[in-house]
Amino acid sequence: MTINVLMPALSPTMEQGKLAKWLKSEGDAVKAGDVIAEIETDKATMEVEAVDEGVLARILVPGGTENVAVNTPIAVIAGEGEDASAIEAPPATKAPTPPSAPQDEAGEAPKARREAAIEAAAPAPKPATVAAPPAVSAAPEVPAGTTMIPMTMREALRDAMAEEMRRDPSVFIMGEEVGEYQGAYKVTQGLLQEFGPMRVRDTPITEYGFAGVGVGAAFAGLRPIVEFMTFNFSMQAIDHIVNSAAKTLYMSGGQIHCPIVFRGPNGAAARVGAQHSQDYGAWYSQVPGLIVVSPSNASDAKGLLKAAIRNDNPVVFLENEILYGKTSEVPALEDFVLPIGKARIARPGTDVTLVSFSIGMTYALGAAEALAKDGIEAEVIDLRTLRPMDTQTLVESVKKTGRCVAIEEGWPQCGIASEVAARLHQEAFDYLDAPIARVTGKDVPMPYAANLEKLALPSVAEVVAAAKAVLYRA
Amino acid sequence: MANEGDGASAVPSVPNFTRDEELHALRQMLLIRRFEEKAGQLYGMGVVAGFCHLYIGQEAVVVGAKMAAREGDEFTTSYRDHGHMLASGMDPRGVMAELAGKRGGYSKGKGGSMHMFSREKNFFGGHGIVGAPAPIGAGIALANAYRGDGKASLTFFGEGAANQGQVYETFNMAALWKLPVLFIVENNHYAMGTSLTRAAAQTDFAMRGAAFGIPGHQVDGMDVRAVRAATAEALEWCRSGKGPYLLEAQTYRYRGHSMSDPAKYRSKEEVQKMREEHDPIEQVRLRLLADGVNEDELKKIDANVRKIVADAADFAMGDKEPDPSELYTDVLA
Numbered sequence: 001m002t003i004n005v006l007m008p009a010l011s012p013t014m015e016q017g018k019l020a021k022w023l024k025s026e027g028d029a030v031k032a033g034d035v036i037a038e039i040e041t042d043k044a045t046m047e048v049e050a051v052d053e054g055v056l057a058r059i060l061v062p063g064g065t066e067n068v069a070v071n072t073p074i075a076v077i078a079g080e081g082e083d084a085s086a087i088e089a090p091p092a093t094k095a096p097t098p099p100s101a102p103q104d105e106a107g108e109a110p111k112a113r114r115e116a117a118i119e120a121a122a123p124a125p126k127p128a129t130v131a132a133p134p135a136v137s138a139a140p141e142v143p144a145g146t147t148m149i150p151m152t153m154r155e156a157l158r159d160a161m162a163e164e165m166r167r168d169p170s171v172f173i174m175g176e177e178v179g180e181y182q183g184a185y186k187v188t189q190g191l192l193q194e195f196g197p198m199r200v201r202d203t204p205i206t207e208y209g210f211a212g213v214g215v216g217a218a219f220a221g222l223r224p225i226v227e228f229m230t231f232n233f234s235m236q237a238i239d240h241i242v243n244s245a246a247k248t249l250y251m252s253g254g255q256i257h258c259p260i261v262f263r264g265p266n267g268a269a270a271r272v273g274a275q276h277s278q279d280y281g282a283w284y285s286q287v288p289g290l291i292v293v294s295p296s297n298a299s300d301a302k303g304l305l306k307a308a309i310r311n312d313n314p315v316v317f318l319e320n321e322i323l324y325g326k327t328s329e330v331p332a333l334e335d336f337v338l339p340i341g342k343a344r345i346a347r348p349g350t351d352v353t354l355v356s357f358s359i360g361m362t363y364a365l366g367a368a369e370a371l372a373k374d375g376i377e378a379e380v381i382d383l384r385t386l387r388p389m390d391t392q393t394l395v396e397s398v399k400k401t402g403r404c405v406a407i408e409e410g411w412p413q414c415g416i417a418s419e420v421a422a423r424l425h426q427e428a429f430d431y432l433d434a435p436i437a438r439v440t441g442k443d444v445p446m447p448y449a450a451n452l453e454k455l456a457l458p459s460v461a462e463v464v465a466a467a468k469a470v471l472y473r474a
Numbered sequence: 475m476a477n478e479g480d481g482a483s484a485v486p487s488v489p490n491f492t493r494d495e496e497l498h499a500l501r502q503m504l505l506i507r508r509f510e511e512k513a514g515q516l517y518g519m520g521v522v523a524g525f526c527h528l529y530i531g532q533e534a535v536v537v538g539a540k541m542a543a544r545e546g547d548e549f550t551t552s553y554r555d556h557g558h559m560l561a562s563g564m565d566p567r568g569v570m571a572e573l574a575g576k577r578g579g580y581s582k583g584k585g586g587s588m589h590m591f592s593r594e595k596n597f598f599g600g601h602g603i604v605g606a607p608a609p610i611g612a613g614i615a616l617a618n619a620y621r622g623d624g625k626a627s628l629t630f631f632g633e634g635a636a637n638q639g640q641v642y643e644t645f646n647m648a649a650l651w652k653l654p655v656l657f658i659v660e661n662n663h664y665a666m667g668t669s670l671t672r673a674a675a676q677t678d679f680a681m682r683g684a685a686f687g688i689p690g691h692q693v694d695g696m697d698v699r700a701v702r703a704a705t706a707e708a709l710e711w712c713r714s715g716k717g718p719y720l721l722e723a724q725t726y727r728y729r730g731h732s733m734s735d736p737a738k739y740r741s742k743e744e745v746q747k748m749r750e751e752h753d754p755i756e757q758v759r760l761r762l763l764a765d766g767v768n769e770d771e772l773k774k775i776d777a778n779v780r781k782i783v784a785d786a787a788d789f790a791m792g793d794k795e796p797d798p799s800e801l802y803t804d805v806l807a
């Protein structure tokens with residue numbers, strides 16, 4: 001009997017990793033619990049332990065290999081007395097495992113499930129490889145001919161902070177695990193080494209307290225970046241974000257500024273249940289005195305985070321864990337700063353306007369592609385900034401298309417999509433040929449079960465159906 | 475009044491003030507008292523609205539603290555803030571106009587009694603949320619430490635606020651990071667209608683920082699000399715890089731929590747006794763008289779203070795409401 005050792009997932013959102021090195025060689029005897037290899041992701045380094053006893057018969061993926069998809073067989077362990085040398089490697093092409101494949105019960109990466117949900121409109125299940133980043137039209141703000149470098153959103157965010165910290169000594173970052181641990185999601189990787197503990201400050205797990213401390217420091221003229229491990233925990237700090245950060249400029253008659261950025265992953269990751277999956281876009285975007293930004297790709301993330309750090313107002317910067325590892329093109333400019341409050345046309349079209357932001361863009365762009373196959377040209381708008389919302393770009397688009405679907409992962413009541421609908425009804429009513437449709441997260445706490453979670457989130461299929469409904473096409 | 479802490483170290487004897495210091499303290503405390511009386515009057519006339527939390531009885535706390543502070547040290551407090559603003563050197567006209575919601579107010583009439591600030595005087599509010607001054611004041615201290623400018627942040631809150639979770643989150647961080655922040659708990663024995671003993675399991679507030687290694691000290695908050703001495707000692711600690719310090723000033727408010735307080739939770743006799751036996755202003759006055767200052771001179775000081783306050787009230791009443799266009803200004807920078 002031989003056993004395939006599979007590339008393990010280190011977290012619910014991990015899709016791939018580097019097989020850093022083998023600690024055992026072919027032919028070595030292994031027993032359960034032996035560390036046989038080390039793997040690395042952008043988030044962590046982990047040891048792979050053997051779960052069975054036998055002989056390490058074949059190493060299928062050599063040490064040092066990058067981008068090994070989760071669930072790829074990386075080695076074969078042969079039972080006692082088997083002829084290890086006779087064992088064939090599984091065909092290399094078989095590497096990635098579709099979510100429905102037999103290995104699933106052992107280690108279905110929940111991320112694969114998310115991909116599957118996103119791909120729901122496609123007929124056949126796709127392998128759980130890293131999905132090609134959605135085709136993002138180059139940021140309109142980038143001069144023609146600019147060199148573009150592929151980069152993950154995680155790296156783009158880190159670079160944005162590092163550049164701003166080099167530029168302005170009053171910028172510093174604080175939060176849980178931002179320093180020595182290098183970031184719970186590795187967004188602050190390397191910053192402690194470059195800037196030292198005064199400017200990269202690990203905090204205790206006291207969101208309410210350190211949000212208030214950040215606000216005080218901002219009142220006194222520093223430019224803090226306060227990282228929430230996830231925005232779910234900002235609920236404990238919302239008092240200072242709203243009452244102290246957002247309102248003080250007004251309450252002081254313009255005297256006390258609060259140049260602070262509250263940032264971190266927002267919304268649903270994957271399979272972490274109701275308390276770790278909330279989208280705060282609508283909550284914070286309701287508050288005058290705050291700016292709320294939520295980018296969907298690396299380039300926007302970089303340009304907008306730099307703008308947020310330079311902004312003299314409190315900025316809530318909503319990132320997304322699933323998008324952290326996505327690669328897209330970032331302009332290689334010395335100082336790439338994007339305007340806050342400007343939406344971006346991610347895909348031009350004439351028949352229906354799809355509006356979204358952050359990870360919602362995945363559904364919008366996926367739907368646009370599917371619709372194109374049916375001859376429907378959707379215009380896809382990435383809001384990028386939720387407050388102030390770029391109504392003008394929305395109105396211009398709807399003037400052209402006459403139809404709109406607003407998409408978000410957040411809850412439906414009083415959501416961003418509701419706001420888009422309200423604005424368009426007020427400002428573009430005469431151009432509308434159909435009621436505005438919304439595709440949102442369902443009106444329930446996020447369930448844990450894989451199938452229920454999938455149902456709770458929007459899907460490409462839902463967006464396609466909504467777009468066809470507003471086009472009165474079956 | 476002084477209930478020198480059992481657990482906490484106590485200043486052994488109260489150092490005397492020079493005559494000039496006594497006169498200065500008298501002027502400052504009188505200014506606050508007369509200002510507050512006037513604010514209460516204007517409230518009755520409908521000029522001042524909303525909540526209006528008077529500081530009468532507690533004047534020695536902020537005046538003593540201010541006398542020990544250095545130029546540039548920041549002050550932050552909660553909604554019972556008029557005294558702190560006047561002690562910080564803010565213009566009584568601007569403060570009163572703000573109470574009246576007029577354009578000449580420190581916040582252009584948009585903040586009100588509980589939310590006032592002065593960048594120029596390093597007064598950082600004026601916060602309506604109980605407990606909020608603690609982390610904000612510590613954050614200001616963090617900025618001081620970051621710049622290494624030698625300034626200390628004086629952060630005031632009530633004994634009721636001292637039960638807030640964010641206060642302890644802040645104590646932990648302030649001690650961990652050795653921030654130059656002085657926390658001053660103004661223990662006036664009531665949080666609205668809840669007496670200290672009905673809300674606090676540990677009523678010795680000087681001990682509340684012990685779990686974090688923050689030294690604490692109870693001081694007679696009705697004696698301006700004691701407050702100054704304790705503050706001076708505490709600030710030296712903060713400035714020397716040792717981190718935060720906690721002072722509990724035992725004090726008393728004579729008036730209701732805010733203007734609409736029926737004050738059923740304490741007896742008239744209790745209030746009367748405090749006023750007669752511990753009044754911070756009367757203490758200074760008596761010392762000055764004993765020192766040979768004549769009554770007329772003290773009366774002159776009072777008359778002068780009344781003039782300043784009357785002028786502030788006139789200004790506030792005569793000033794215009796903010797221009798309607800101000801509705802949308804100062805939302806974003």
Ligand SMILES: Cc1ncc(C[n+]2csc(CCOP(=O)(O)OP(=O)(O)O)c2C)c(N)n1
Pocket residue numbers: 554602603604605631632633634635636662664665666731
């Ligand atoms: C978080 C919060 N809860 C409740 C209130 C309402 N409130 C205002 S003042 C107060 C009592 C606070 O007492 P204390 O801290 O002792 O200060 P004091 O009023 O005695 O100066 C309460 C409950 C508030 N402003 N903020």
Ligand SMILES: [Mg+2]
Pocket residue numbers: 632633634660661662663664665666
């Ligand atoms: Mg009190």
